[in-house]
Amino acid sequence: MLRDDMLEHVILKDDQRKRFGTVSIIGRELTVLGINDPWIWGVYLLCILSTLLCVIYGLTNWNKGGEIEEKEISEEAAWEEKEEEMQDKELGV
């Protein structure tokens, strides 16, 4: 739905495109989820895919990386003690 008075802007925009040298890579007919620009619907889908990547990574490594935990406990006890002391000093609690 394009009103006549809007056409002026469209033409202006096309001029703009030429000026900045935009190249249309994929034909304009392809519309995904109501979006024509492949750079936008592409990133819309990529956002969802990268979240899926996070989920899959987390699930497949759910129990990995906890093995050295035991060894670190004694080291960490001393470390935490020092940290709390410093934090207390800093906050003046």
Add this chain to the structure above:
Amino acid sequence: MNLLLLNVIVLIYLLVTMYLGYRGWKATKGTEGYMVADRKVHPYIMAMSYGATFISTSAIVGFGGTAGLYGMALLWLTLLNIFVGIFLAFIVYGKRTRKMGHNLGAMTFPELLARRFDSKFVQYFSGFVIFVGMPMYAAAVIIGAAQFIKTTLNINFDVALLIYTVIIAAYVIWGGLKGVMYTDALQGTIMFVGMIILLVMTYSHLGGISAAHQALTNMASMVPQNLAAQGHTGWTSMPALGSPWWWTLISTIVMGVGIGVLAMPQLVIRFMTVKSNREINRGVIIGGIFILAMTGVAFVVGALSNVYFLQTQGKIAMTVAGGNADSIIPLYINAAMPDWFVYVFMLTLLAAAMSTSSSQFHAQGTAMGRDIYETLTGKKGKGSVLITRIGITLAVLIAVVLGYILPGNIIARGTAIFFGLCAASFLPMYTSALYWKRATKAGAIAGLVTGSLVTLFWYLFIHKAESTPLGIAKMLIGRDVLITQMPWPVVDPLIVAFPLAILATIVVSLMTKPPSQEHLEECFKGIK
């Protein structure tokens, strides 16, 4: 405004927050209990607390509003937020940071870098960069919170800013740093649910996903002429390649914030307190979903607010907001959502802003007290506690003053400035600290100094958006920018400073003597 409803919601919220704060405080009391409680911290709590510190009013109000202006092209930032800010940050950076921080007993981000490169200069210079750069970001968060209070309670912006400042001052003084993990997780959960409701309501109001997007696509012809001249081509298309609009979107907003997150001092420190890589692995799931629900939803809804305002008021969002993108999201939520939702959302945003604000002020305080004062004078104890407190007070004052004097449309830009500065100054040094054993002290210093000074120079003399209001270039060379030829006045400092800093780190490292084997063994103990 429904006062009774507002009061009931505020009361319930405060009671739950106080209860969780008390539980967290009790659980972390005493060293033994502290350690055990920490070890038992559920990955959900860890990731939510990371998320709530990462995402604040700045992301939702500021960048959501920016999406109302730029459109859905801002989703490139969401992609980087998820892929770089969560996936790479947790897996590639987080795991090694955790182990190295542990090996070196580091408590702050500058301290980790300083101990890895055995350099005091790294610590106080980094502390200085944080103290000087962070107020812009702190002010951006404060403005975001005040904008929402202003719109919801229908009061003056200055009064709203004052109310928020009083709350935040009380919160910082009360000592809101201990046991915040639980409250962070609560805020994160409410934000998550709130954003999902917001997305569903927006799409259903506009007739479904495709219909809503199509309506927005059809509005391309309504882009105001002045924006079209800058390269704006519509809300569901990329800005014209190489136009000022494109450069600002890609170099400042998407790259600056998307990459800068890796080297944010207050986020890096979260990994140092995580207990094992297993928690990091599990945190990736929650982090990824959380960020998609936060920035993804904020940017889609921000862009779609244009359709809503067109249908209800016959105007685009930017016109309704009086030209200030920062007020688009508050206006949209107040106009389109039921009262109860608006109040719950406001409280959550304020709580999220508070946890971000207090960690920012704390980071600035310790930067001044520990990283600068202690390192330079070698004095510890009473003096540095006093300096830290003075630092926190100064940080609050600077942020509030900036909150009053900064112009509109500043939230996203103010945030981007600090993120970009962190990326250029710290990221080459931080990456080589974790992955490149050949990196030397001199190389790290060269990268740090190059990154921060080139960024500063670029803001003062090249990047028009900052150099014009700052006026230093005008004073010294008689014009706003040193190079007037496009696209330089709109190219973000990051694009130049970050590669130069990487180059400086590598070249100087290769020219200087490698660090001793013993020191490297200590740093990389247990890192494969």
